[in-house]
Amino acid sequence: MYIYLPIAEVSMNIFAIVGLGGMVGFLSGLFGVGGGFLMTPLLIFLGIPAAVAVSTEANQIVASSVSGVIAHWRRKNVDFMMGFVLLIGGIIGSSFGVWLFAFLKTIGQIELVIRLAYVVFLGLIGFLMAWESTKAILKSRTPGASRGKLHQHNWLHGLPFKIRFRRSKLYISALLPLFIGAFVGVLSAIMGVGGGFIIVPAMIYVLGMPTAVVVGTSLFQIIFVTANVTFLQSITTQTVDVVLAGLLMLGGVIGAQIGSNASSLLRGEQLRGLLALLVLAVCFKLFMDLTLTPTDIFSLDIIR
Amino acid sequence: MIKYYIFFLIIIFPNYGFSKSIVADLSSDSISINTGFNGAELLLFGSFDGLEGDDLVISVEGPKADTIIYKKEYVSGIWINRENVTFNNVPSFYYTVYSNTKMSLENLELLKREKIGTANLELKTIKKLRLENLNVWRNSLDRRMRKKGIWVLSKGVGSESIEIKNNKLFRAPVVLPATVLPGEYKVSILHLRNGKIISKENTKISVQKTGLEAKIYNFAHEYSILYGIFAILLAICAGYIAAFSFRKI
Numbered sequence: 001m002y003i004y005l006p007i008a009e010v011s012m013n014i015f016a017i018v019g020l021g022g023m024v025g026f027l028s029g030l031f032g033v034g035g036g037f038l039m040t041p042l043l044i045f046l047g048i049p050a051a052v053a054v055s056t057e058a059n060q061i062v063a064s065s066v067s068g069v070i071a072h073w074r075r076k077n078v079d080f081m082m083g084f085v086l087l088i089g090g091i092i093g094s095s096f097g098v099w100l101f102a103f104l105k106t107i108g109q110i111e112l113v114i115r116l117a118y119v120v121f122l123g124l125i126g127f128l129m130a131w132e133s134t135k136a137i138l139k140s141r142t143p144g145a146s147r148g149k150l151h152q153h154n155w156l157h158g159l160p161f162k163i164r165f166r167r168s169k170l171y172i173s174a175l176l177p178l179f180i181g182a183f184v185g186v187l188s189a190i191m192g193v194g195g196g197f198i199i200v201p202a203m204i205y206v207l208g209m210p211t212a213v214v215v216g217t218s219l220f221q222i223i224f225v226t227a228n229v230t231f232l233q234s235i236t237t238q239t240v241d242v243v244l245a246g247l248l249m250l251g252g253v254i255g256a257q258i259g260s261n262a263s264s265l266l267r268g269e270q271l272r273g274l275l276a277l278l279v280l281a282v283c284f285k286l287f288m289d290l291t292l293t294p295t296d297i298f299s300l301d302i303i304r
Numbered sequence: 305m306i307k308y309y310i311f312f313l314i315i316i317f318p319n320y321g322f323s324k325s326i327v328a329d330l331s332s333d334s335i336s337i338n339t340g341f342n343g344a345e346l347l348l349f350g351s352f353d354g355l356e357g358d359d360l361v362i363s364v365e366g367p368k369a370d371t372i373i374y375k376k377e378y379v380s381g382i383w384i385n386r387e388n389v390t391f392n393n394v395p396s397f398y399y400t401v402y403s404n405t406k407m408s409l410e411n412l413e414l415l416k417r418e419k420i421g422t423a424n425l426e427l428k429t430i431k432k433l434r435l436e437n438l439n440v441w442r443n444s445l446d447r448r449m450r451k452k453g454i455w456v457l458s459k460g461v462g463s464e465s466i467e468i469k470n471n472k473l474f475r476a477p478v479v480l481p482a483t484v485l486p487g488e489y490k491v492s493i494l495h496l497r498n499g500k501i502i503s504k505e506n507t508k509i510s511v512q513k514t515g516l517e518a519k520i521y522n523f524a525h526e527y528s529i530l531y532g533i534f535a536i537l538l539a540i541c542a543g544y545i546a547a548f549s550f551r552k553i
Binding site: 002003004006007009010011059060062063064065066067068070071108109112116227230231232233234235238240242243245246249250253256257290291293294296297298299300301302303 | 371
């Protein structure tokens with residue numbers, strides 16, 4: 001059964017879209033990842049124009065982050081002060097990102113930049129996840145682990161404009177989360193991701209936040225950043241396809257529930273290793289597209 | 305009144321006066337791009353007064369749009385779009401049918417004069433280019449459009465291209481792919497003999513976005529601020545419903 005997507009202006013199999021949403025939703029429920037970094041390239045492989053894939057995925061992430069943050073909110077695992085500082089940075093960064101996106105689109109380099117960004121970041125997280133899961137598998141065989149300090153202090157903690165973040169038990173410069181938020185905001189606009197895969201490690205390793213509040217807080221700020229991207233893309237490039245987003249949300253919601261239920265039944269490390277392989281495979285495909293000699297060095301773009 | 309009179313004459317005296325004319329019609333002259341749209345197949349059919357060896361040429365030309373051709377170059381390990389050339393007013397769809405696989409030179413010359421077929425389109429570029437350079441870009445445009453299946457040329461009779469009966473009746477399927485742009489599609493049928501046009505008929509297909517698809521598209525383009533807010537609200541509601549409908553008790 002085919003459906004004509006009004007903004008993407010392509011005809012797609014409805015089950016393929018809902019199925020894709022479900023599959024990525026399943027993975028995000030299973031691993032607690034956002035899934036945008038898998039969804040956007042897969043949409044591009046399916047034949048959705050890259051610009052539409054990025055903007056529409058930002059819209060879908062609003063939905064998945066809202067449903068995610070509610071669960072964390074109930075458990076009081078959201079540091080609103082930290083989230084607020086992050087989202088101010090995020091809104092500045094994503095606004096710049098949308099502008100950059102429109103600029104790259106006019107000079108015909110947007111596809112290249114999206115692909116390059118994906119190759120770099122998918123390669124990075126794929127490698128880190130593979131590394132971590134092998135380490136975890138090895139560790140599970142050798143018992144005994146040491147406990148460290150709450151967090152380490154370094155030069156980053158000497159920056160000015162210090163604020164107390166009560167939920168995170170931190171007293172650090174507001175510039176740090178502001179900068180992290182801005183950086184992830186730019187990526188969010190260009191790659192169509194929430195940016196959880198960067199912001200979560202940054203919160204743990206750079207800011208030194210307790211892991212319990214990290215996911216809830218990042219989801220909280222992702223809602224606002226992706227909503228900002230959705231809004232700005234709607235008014236500048238008109239590339240948000242609500243029909244596509246709605247179908248992805250439908251699949252994603254169901255998939256995420258099955259995934260989060262399944263996560264208690266399955267072994268974590270092996271699955272994380274599998275996800276790492278999947279991420280690396282997508283990265284490899286994008287990398288080959290950039291480096292292999294194309295069959296035709298000319299390509300075309302019809303301007304509406 | 306005169307219209308009915310002519311029509312009456314055609315019916316009564318099909319072999320007099322009007323016999324040299326092509327009479328053609330389409331199975332449908334308006335196509336709606338709606339939710340279920342996945343391309344369309346039309347049938348162009350009619351009659352003409354032909355002899356053995358005559359050529360029938362059908363062309364369907366879609367709405368025009370500026371088209372950019374990018375040329376990739378190998379830069380430090382990756383292929384990057386470097387040079388580009390923009391052609392103005394390029395038909396976004398062009399379907400041509402020749403009833404004979406080998407058309408006579410005079411008839412081919414005629415098509416060139418009449419600017420029928422993608423090879424005979426006069427396309428202008430924004431940048432001024434030297435002729436040999438322009439040809440490279442022009443050929444690439446041709447090749448990419450054909451590859452996309454939006455510039456199509458088919459030659460010879462067959463159920464896929466054109467069927468002719470007794471040099472009198474013809475029928476030709478016209479396939480519009482799912483990627484077609486909305487707008488007016490000009491259809492022309494030429495009946496050629498020895499480098500001359502025996503007769504000619506023009507008609508058109510109008511392709512429009514209709515229903516919900518059209519509404520969403522117009523909403524996104526005309527009220528983009530509201531559309532953006534709507535998209536966000538939709539997502540928030542969807543997320544909220546999801547969180548509560550699957551709440552673990």
